Amino acid sequence: MGAALADGADLEGAEAVTLSDHARRNRRAWTEFASGYAERAPRGWARDEITWGVWGVPDSELRALPDVAGKDVIELGCGTAYQAAGLTRLGARVVGVDVTPAQLETARAMQAQFGLEFPLLEASAEDVPLPDASFDVAVSEYGASIWCDPYRWIPEAARLLRPGGDLVFLVNSPLSMLCAAYDESPPGPKLLRDYFGMFSFEWPEEDEAIEFHLGHGDMIRLLRASGFEVEDLVEIQAPEGAQPLVHPAMPSPEWARRWPSEEIWRARKLG
Amino acid sequence: MSSSDAERNRAFWDQRADDYQAAHREHIGRPEPRWGIWQLPERELGVLGDVAGKDVLELGCGAAQWSILLAAAGARCVGFDNSERQLEHARLAGAEFPLVHGSAESLPFADESFDLVFCDHGAMTFADPLVVVPEVARVLRRGGLFAFSITSSFAWICWDDAVDGVVPALQSDYFGLHRHEDADAVTFQLPVGEWIRLFRRCGLVVEDLIEPRPPEDAVTTYGYDLGWARRWPMEQIWKARKP
Numbered sequence: 151m152g153a154a155l156a157d158g159a160d161l162e163g164a165e166a167v168t169l170s171d172h173a174r175r176n177r178r179a180w181t182e183f184a185s186g187y188a189e190r191a192p193r194g195w196a197r198d199e200i201t202w203g204v205w206g207v208p209d210s211e212l213r214a215l216p217d218v219a220g221k222d223v224i225e226l227g228c229g230t231a232y233q234a235a236g237l238t239r240l241g242a243r244v245v246g247v248d249v250t251p252a253q254l255e256t257a258r259a260m261q262a263q264f265g266l267e268f269p270l271l272e273a274s275a276e277d278v279p280l281p282d283a284s285f286d287v288a289v290s291e292y293g294a295s296i297w298c299d300p301y302r303w304i305p306e307a308a309r310l311l312r313p314g315g316d317l318v319f320l321v322n323s324p325l326s327m328l329c330a331a332y333d334e335s336p337p338g339p340k341l342l343r344d345y346f347g348m349f350s351f352e353w354p355e356e357d358e359a360i361e362f363h364l365g366h367g368d369m370i371r372l373l374r375a376s377g378f379e380v381e382d383l384v385e386i387q388a389p390e391g392a393q394p395l396v397h398p399a400m401p402s403p404e405w406a407r408r409w410p411s412e413e414i415w416r417a418r419k420l421g
Numbered sequence: 422m423s424s425s426d427a428e429r430n431r432a433f434w435d436q437r438a439d440d441y442q443a444a445h446r447e448h449i450g451r452p453e454p455r456w457g458i459w460q461l462p463e464r465e466l467g468v469l470g471d472v473a474g475k476d477v478l479e480l481g482c483g484a485a486q487w488s489i490l491l492a493a494a495g496a497r498c499v500g501f502d503n504s505e506r507q508l509e510h511a512r513l514a515g516a517e518f519p520l521v522h523g524s525a526e527s528l529p530f531a532d533e534s535f536d537l538v539f540c541d542h543g544a545m546t547f548a549d550p551l552v553v554v555p556e557v558a559r560v561l562r563r564g565g566l567f568a569f570s571i572t573s574s575f576a577w578i579c580w581d582d583a584v585d586g587v588v589p590a591l592q593s594d595y596f597g598l599h600r601h602e603d604a605d606a607v608t609f610q611l612p613v614g615e616w617i618r619l620f621r622r623c624g625l626v627v628e629d630l631i632e633p634r635p636p637e638d639a640v641t642t643y644g645y646d647l648g649w650a651r652r653w654p655m656e657q658i659w660k661a662r663k664p
Binding site for chain 2: 325328329339340341344345346365366367370371374379380381382383384385387407408409410413
């Protein structure tokens with residue numbers, strides 16, 4: 151796969167893609183969000199190391215990624231593709247997949263600006279028009295990992311990975327989702343939702359986007375049922391001295407020092 | 422016997438055993454294997470699988486209510502507890518298999534001697550898991566299963582001393598969960614990610630994390646709030662296997 155994609159050309163195949171209702175909704179929502187993310191994209195692309203999540207914790211500290219040099223890597227829900235760019239700089243042959251054309255447009259603009267090319271593919275991570283067993287590593291950070299149905303995208307990631315391949319993805323922690331307010335205020339200590347049955351989350355005030363979040367037991371069972379061995383769950387603590395985030399609905403540094411706001415799952419495809 | 426925590430918890434359980442068994446005998450002495458605070462049936466949760474003909478170690482067996490039932494189902498059981506007084510209750514209850522006295526931090530068994538090591542709110546709460554899990558991995562045979570129930574980290578951080586129970590709000594820190602000491606005893610808990618890393622470090626494969634939800638009509642003698650437990654996981658049952 152990697153060699154076939156090495157020319158950096160965008161991949162064709164969107165016509166073959168099927169979109170679920172929530173994928174269509176999220177594509178509409180992300181078309182709206184895209185201009186805001188375009189403004190921020192250069193900052194992500196300029197980073198000289200891979201970091202994870204809203205607190206920007208370096209991967210060198212979390213050690214969530216395997217060695218990606220010379221590996222075929224797919225980023226599922228790449229958005230403006232800043233992670234894909236970082237992975238490319240580490241020597242990976244990366245393909246970025248995203249369902250929102252406006253986000254991919256920003257990614258292409260960044261590729262031109264930073265002189266870093268890799269293939270971009272318009273598709274939902276729930277149905278990726280690429281062959282089985284074509285990647286060594288699949289990565290998602292606030293991409294497919296929260297905007298796609300986990301019962302669809304995780305089996306799809308398993309299909310795309312070679313035996314022994316690594317799946318690494320960042321999501322909001324269940325605790326932060328249960329404490330998340332319905333308005334634009336940050337989570338407090340109160341549990342506002344039930345853990346049992348947690349799955350899809352909508353924000354009526356804001357937009358039509360729909361997120362997906364599973365509890366820990368459900369995620370472990372889904373990974374196992376999809377053919378993965380669970381390797382790690384890195385629950386991210388905001389670093390000491392972390393500055394408040396711009397987005398009003400994000401947890402405060404004080405909250406995220408005490409409780410995990412984000413977590414990274416690491417799993418390996420059996421075989 | 423190893424640490425001062427183990428000494429302390431032994432004294433606690435030796436002193437508490439009679440009252441504990443009197444208070445909970447009816448609740449935990451059911452005629453079929455059941456798990457935890459709400460005594461949820463093993464036949465529904467399916468944690469242990471078929472135990473017939475297997476060498477089974479129960480960590481923190483107390484009066485061995487569990488092992489007595491598994492022995493009747495054909496398991497070769499060993500009951501293990503840090504409290505001699507608890508093991509006395511197991512003898513009185515008619516346990517006819519070895520009952521071994523000691524701390525789970527140092528298991529007096531040969532490498533690879535069990536097919537199943539399990540614990541229902543026992544030694545995995547009252548002994549340091551960072552020490553116990555490597556010991557369990559050592560005494561398990563290849564293909565063997567380690568399964569245990571504990572109070573969830575979720576319930577732990579929602580515990581409010583003021584009401585002596587769980588409340589629907591985060592009360593204490595999640596990061597750094599490990600050892601908790603109060604006037605009575607020393608108990609242990611880990612964040613979910615720490616459990617997973619601990620299993621992996623010890624060469625165990627994470628097989629499941631069951632977060633049991635009690636039914637509407639569940640009862641308990643442990644004084645926990647069913648309303649809370651219907652909404653958030655009060656207990657965790659981990660399954661890890663030695664490949």
